[in-house]
Amino acid sequence: MSAKKIAKIFNVKVFIYLLIAVTALYALVFTLIHNLKSDGYILGDWLINYQDGGFKRRGLSGSFFFLLQDITGIKLNFLVYFFQVIIISLFFYYYFKLIRYKETTLLYLSLLLSSIGFVGLFNCVDYVGKKEFIVFFLFACFTYLLDNDKLTKYKEYAVCAGLFIAMFFHEITIFYTSYFMIALYLKTGKTEFKRYLKYAIAVMVPAVLITVFGKEINEGHSLDILKDRGVILTRGIFFWDIDERKYISDHFDQYKLYFLSFALSVLHLGFYLKYLNNRKIISILLIGAFLLSFPLFYLAIDWGRWMYIHMMFIIVLFALLLKNGGSAYASEPVVINTKFYITLFIIIASLIYRVEMSGSGFTFEGLFYRVFVAPVELLNKMI
Numbered sequence: 001m002s003a004k005k006i007a008k009i010f011n012v013k014v015f016i017y018l019l020i021a022v023t024a025l026y027a028l029v030f031t032l033i034h035n036l037k038s039d040g041y042i043l044g045d046w047l048i049n050y051q052d053g054g055f056k057r058r059g060l061s062g063s064f065f066f067l068l069q070d071i072t073g074i075k076l077n078f079l080v081y082f083f084q085v086i087i088i089s090l091f092f093y094y095y096f097k098l099i100r101y102k103e104t105t106l107l108y109l110s111l112l113l114s115s116i117g118f119v120g121l122f123n124c125v126d127y128v129g130k131k132e133f134i135v136f137f138l139f140a141c142f143t144y145l146l147d148n149d150k151l152t153k154y155k156e157y158a159v160c161a162g163l164f165i166a167m168f169f170h171e172i173t174i175f176y177t178s179y180f181m182i183a184l185y186l187k188t189g190k191t192e193f194k195r196y197l198k199y200a201i202a203v204m205v206p207a208v209l210i211t212v213f214g215k216e217i218n219e220g221h222s223l224d225i226l227k228d229r230g231v232i233l234t235r236g237i238f239f240w241d242i243d244e245r246k247y248i249s250d251h252f253d254q255y256k257l258y259f260l261s262f263a264l265s266v267l268h269l270g271f272y273l274k275y276l277n278n279r280k281i282i283s284i285l286l287i288g289a290f291l292l293s294f295p296l297f298y299l300a301i302d303w304g305r306w307m308y309i310h311m312m313f314i315i316v317l318f319a320l321l322l323k324n325g326g327s328a329y330a331s332e333p334v335v336i337n338t339k340f341y342i343t344l345f346i347i348i349a350s351l352i353y354r355v356e357m358s359g360s361g362f363t364f365e366g367l368f369y370r371v372f373v374a375p376v377e378l379l380n381k382m383i
Contacts, residue, residue, distance in 0.1 A: 012104045013331040016112065017096070023118045024092040028085060031129035035081045040236015042129045045170075046080045047226055048237065053219025057210045060168035061131070069229060076231050087133045094140035095316060098147060103325035105332040107272055107343050111318065114350045116265060116304070116311045119367055123354040124304065131170035132309050138162045140316050142180060146187050147320050156195075160202040167206035172309070174203040175293040179313040182285045183320055186278075244301045251359070258303045258361030261353070265307065268346055269314070275339075276321060286314070304355040 034042040049062025065079050072079070112118040121127050142159045145151040151159075159180070166173045181196045218238045226233060233239075248255050269286070273279040289310070296306045325331070334340065351367045365374075 010334055011329060011331050012106055012109050012334070013099075013329050016099065016104055016109060019109075019112055019118060020092055020096055023121055024088065027088050027121055027128045030125045031084050031088065032081055034125075034129055035077045035084075038077065038231055038233055040233040040238065041126065043077060043080055043231070044233050044236035044238055045131060046084075047076060047222075047231065048217050049222065049225065051225055052222040053215045055209075055213050056215040056217060056219075057171050058131075058169060058217065060165070066229065076226075076229055084129050084133070087137050088129075091133055091137040091140050094137065094144045095319070098140060098144040098316065099319050099322065100328050101325055101330065102319060102322035103330040103332055104322060106334055106340065107275065108318065108322060110268070110343050110347050110350070111272065111311070111315050113347050114265065114268060114311055115261070115353055115366055116308045116355050117315055117350075119350065120304075120308045120311070120355065122367055122370065123365075124308075124357050126357045127305065127308060130305075131166075132172060132305075132312075134166045134169055135163075135173050135176060136312055136316075138166065139179060139183075139313060143183055143316050143320050146183055156198070160198045163199065163202040164206060167203050167210070171207065171210060172296065174207050175296050175306075176289070176309060176313055177203045178289045178292050179317060182289060183317055185285070186282070186317070186320060242301075244299060247301055254360045255303065256361070258307070258355070260362045261304075261355045262307065262361075264349070264353075265311065268350070271342065271346065272318070289313075301358040303361060304357045307355060308357075 031042070038044075045058065045061075047062040047065065048056065048058040049066060050056065050059045051063060051066060065076055065083075068074070068079050069076055114120070115123060138159060142151070145155055163173060163177060163180075177199050180199050184195060185191065217240075222238050223233060226238075273283055276282060293306060293310065297303055300306075352364060352369075354363045354366045354369070355361060356363070
């Protein structure tokens, strides 16, 4: 069958639906595995609490689950997982609703297949189950309401309240709130500072409270409290005692590879922006959003994670800019031309390399490696 015939048959929207379903299932399965193993970085982060020493950053989640455990008697591992299932499922649900009647394109699909897009979850299982899915869900819901003219005044205040609460789950929320303002601007086409102020206040007030009154994540009794509640951690956030800036400096031979991954992602987005209206304004806004998150790259070692969060927000944001289609299967016809070949090259290249959450910023252990090479290596070891 010729390439032109395949192009006529191929429906980008159907492929995206499949990718959403597979990614959601993958995220839920591996989140469960992390929780059953009492992973100290994923499960442990959700169990930071106020019972050990009082008010602190990220502590609301642990105290919330302690309360639920006292009421229900259910193990913390499962309580956390049930909540994660709800949040992760809601994100994919609203993302599905957002793109359902949009005319998707092969170039848009390439964003999902980026090594720091949906494929990033397959390449680095440590991305699953983390607290940023709360903000992903809020943004997907917000963008869907905005795109369908359903964002009433009260719903907008509800979104701001969600951001306010999310800050007490994880402080990274403040570094990505700019995407909510960008979406508002791209939808309305006008600057509304009073409206943006609500979002800024929603995250700034908790940030000040955490900075002024927040104590250490582990005040010395967290592990004992968790042990009494049936969770034994041997590594993770409660054991973290590293000067992260020094760690980055000492491992800069690995971290400098993130610049390569970042450059490839910028080129990818640059090619996408070439086909958008108002691309100069959008480019400036995206640069601004990245600069606002720059303190994360200076203070914390999870450079791949910060890049991945940006791409997930951009994927949802750019869905807002897709043309409205007439059906749930609306998709731009695939035309064999220069744009097609460049997009295909981007997709193949994205599937080849991997961006780790922290450590090595670029390896050739991407999705192709994990599907075709890793199983063979494992089989050889078994034989």
